[in-house]
Amino acid sequence: MPFSIVIGLLSAALGGRVTAQSSALKVVQAELQYSKDLTLAPFVPIIEFAMADQTEKLKGIFDTGSSDIVVPQTSSPICQNEQQQCIIPTKTGFLAGAFYPKKAQGVTTLDVPLNASFVNGAGFQGGYIKTAVAVGGATVPDTQLGLFFNGSLPPETPLFPIFGVGPVQGEAAPRVYPNLVAHMKDIGAIKSNSFSVYTNDFRAGNGSVVFGGVDTTKFTGQLQETRIERSNDGALPSFVIQFSSLKMVMGGARSSVPSPCDGPPRMPAVQDLAPRNGLGFSLLDSGNPGIGIPAASIEIMAKVLRTTFSQRDGLGLVDCNLLNNRSMLTFGFNQDKIKIDMPLDTIVVPARFVKGTGCALPIFPSQDTASLGFPFLQSVYVVFDMDKERLLLAQAKLNVTESNIKEFP
Numbered sequence: 001m002p003f004s005i006v007i008g009l010l011s012a013a014l015g016g017r018v019t020a021q022s023s024a025l026k027v028v029q030a031e032l033q034y035s036k037d038l039t040l041a042p043f044v045p046i047i048e049f050a051m052a053d054q055t056e057k058l059k060g061i062f063d064t065g066s067s068d069i070v071v072p073q074t075s076s077p078i079c080q081n082e083q084q085q086c087i088i089p090t091k092t093g094f095l096a097g098a099f100y101p102k103k104a105q106g107v108t109t110l111d112v113p114l115n116a117s118f119v120n121g122a123g124f125q126g127g128y129i130k131t132a133v134a135v136g137g138a139t140v141p142d143t144q145l146g147l148f149f150n151g152s153l154p155p156e157t158p159l160f161p162i163f164g165v166g167p168v169q170g171e172a173a174p175r176v177y178p179n180l181v182a183h184m185k186d187i188g189a190i191k192s193n194s195f196s197v198y199t200n201d202f203r204a205g206n207g208s209v210v211f212g213g214v215d216t217t218k219f220t221g222q223l224q225e226t227r228i229e230r231s232n233d234g235a236l237p238s239f240v241i242q243f244s245s246l247k248m249v250m251g252g253a254r255s256s257v258p259s260p261c262d263g264p265p266r267m268p269a270v271q272d273l274a275p276r277n278g279l280g281f282s283l284l285d286s287g288n289p290g291i292g293i294p295a296a297s298i299e300i301m302a303k304v305l306r307t308t309f310s311q312r313d314g315l316g317l318v319d320c321n322l323l324n325n326r327s328m329l330t331f332g333f334n335q336d337k338i339k340i341d342m343p344l345d346t347i348v349v350p351a352r353f354v355k356g357t358g359c360a361l362p363i364f365p366s367q368d369t370a371s372l373g374f375p376f377l378q379s380v381y382v383v384f385d386m387d388k389e390r391l392l393l394a395q396a397k398l399n400v401t402e403s404n405i406k407e408f409p
C-alpha cells in the first residue's frame with residue numbers, strides 16, 4: 001500500500017543554484033534558496049540537484065514532509081499541463097526542470113510503481129529508477145527516486161520536482177527502499193542518517209542543509225532533543241513531535257486602529273493559545289508554506305490581533321504595526337523542554353501577495369495534527385536524526401553568514 005505523503009500546499013516559483021563545500025568531513029552541504037521574483041508565494045525552499053550524467057540543474061522543493069525525490073519526465077502528459085515548468089519557463093523566467101531518461105547515461109528503470117499523493121490534492125503516478133544524484137557538490141551513485149509521467153495539480157499550483165527527505169516509511173513505493181539520505185549513509189558519504197536544516201530569514205537570503213552534519217554558528221543555546229512519534233500502527237512515516245504549548249506574546253504593541261473605548265489599546269502581555277484538550281502533535285514540514293494550528297488557537301490570536309477568523313476565510317488581515325519583532329508566538333515541544341520564539345515580523349506575507357489593506361499571516365486551521373511549515377522553520381535550527389529517531393532543536397540565529405560545520409553525531 002503506498003503511503004499518502006503529507007506535504008503542505010505547494011505554491012511557489014523561485015530560483016537559484018546549489019553551491020557545495022567539500023572538505024575532509026563526511027558531510028554534504030547544499031544551499032536552500034528563495035527567489036526575489038517570486039510569482040506565487042514566498043516561504044518555499046528550493047534545492048538544486050542534477051541527475052545521471054546531465055548537467056542541467058533541477059529545482060526541487062526541499063520537503064521534510066515527504067520521503068521520495070520525485071521528478072517529472074520531459075514530454076510526459078504531466079509536462080503538457082499548463083502549470084508545468086518542465087521546459088517552458090514561467091513569465092518570470094523560472095524553470096523547475098524535468099528529466100528525460102532516454103537521453104541520459106547510467107539510468108536503471110526499476111519495475112516499481114510510484115503513486116504519490118499530497119495533502120494539497122496533488123497526485124503523481126509513474127515509476128522508480130536508479131541513477132546518480134548530484135547535490136551540494138557531492139554525487140551520490142545508484143540513488144532510487146521516482147519519475148512521474150502523469151498526475152494532477154490543484155488550480156494555480158505550479159509543477160515542481162519534490163526533494164523529499166522524510167523517513168523511509170513515508171515513501172510512496174510499495175516496499176521501503178533507502179531514500180537519498182539513508183543511501184548516503186549506506187555508501188559512506190555521511191556517517192549518520194541525519195541532516196540539519198537552516199532556512200534562514202526568507203527576507204535576507206539563502207539557508208542551508210547539511211547532510212550528516214550540523215552547523216554550530218546557526219543557532220543559540222544548546223540543541224534540545226525530542227523523539228519522533230510513531231503513528232497508531234507503530235510506523236514512523238513522518239517527522240511528528242510532541243507539541244506541548246503555544247503562547248502569544250505582544251511586546252510593545254501599539255495599534256493604529258482605534259480601540260472601541262477611547263482609552264489606549266490594552267494587550268494582554270502573554271496569551272495562552274492552547275485549546276482545552278491540548279495541542280497534541282505537530283509535523284515539521286518544510287514543504288508547507290504555511291503554519292497549521294488548531295482553529296481554537298487562531299480564534300484567540302484573532303482577538304488579540306483585533307482581526308477576524310473563520311474556518312472558511314481563515315485569519316483576517318492584521319494591522320501591520322502589531323507585527324513587530326517583539327510580538328511573537330512561542331512554541332513549546334516535549335513537555336516544554338524546548339521553547340522556540342517566532343517573531344511575527346518574520347512571517348508577514350510580502351505585500352504583493354496581499355489584496356486589501358493590512359498584513360497577512362500564513363496561519364491556517366489544522367485538521368488533527370498541527371503542521372509547522374517553512375514560516376515557523378525560519379526560527380528554529382533542526383537536526384533530523386533518523387538513526388536515533390529524534391529531532392534536535394534550538395533557536396535559530398537569523399542572517400548568519402559564517403559557518404562551522406561538524407559531523408553529526
Ligand SMILES: *[C@@H]1O[C@H](CO)[C@@H](O)[C@H](O)[C@H]1NC(C)=O
Pocket residue numbers: 004115116117123125
Ligand atoms: C494512487 O493513489 C490514489 C490515492 O491514494 C488512489 O486513489 C489511486 O487509485 C492510486 N492509483 C494507483 C494506480 O494505484
Ligand SMILES: *[C@@H]1O[C@H](CO)[C@@H](O)[C@H](O)[C@H]1NC(C)=O
Pocket residue numbers: 077125149150
Ligand atoms: C499515465 O501515463 C501512462 C504512461 O504514459 C499511461 O499509460 C496512463 O494511461 C496514464 N494515466 C492517466 C490517468 O492518464
Ligand SMILES: *[C@@H]1O[C@H](CO)[C@@H](O)[C@H](O)[C@H]1NC(C)=O
Pocket residue numbers: 201203204398399
Ligand atoms: C535579516 O535581514 C533582512 C534583510 O536585510 C532583514 O529584513 C531582517 O530584518 C533581518 N532579520 C533579523 C532577524 O535581523
Ligand SMILES: *[C@@H]1O[C@H](CO)[C@@H](O)[C@H](O)[C@H]1NC(C)=O
Pocket residue numbers: 015016017018019031033034204205206
Ligand atoms: C542565494 O543563492 C543564489 C544562487 O546561488 C545566489 O544567486 C544568491 O545571491 C544567494 N542569495 C544570497 C542572499 O546570498
Ligand SMILES: *[C@@H]1O[C@H](CO)[C@@H](O)[C@H](O)[C@H]1NC(C)=O
Pocket residue numbers: 325326
Ligand atoms: C527589532 O526592531 C527594531 C526596530 O525595527 C530594531 O532596532 C531592533 O534591532 C530589532 N531587534 C531584533 C532582535 O531584531
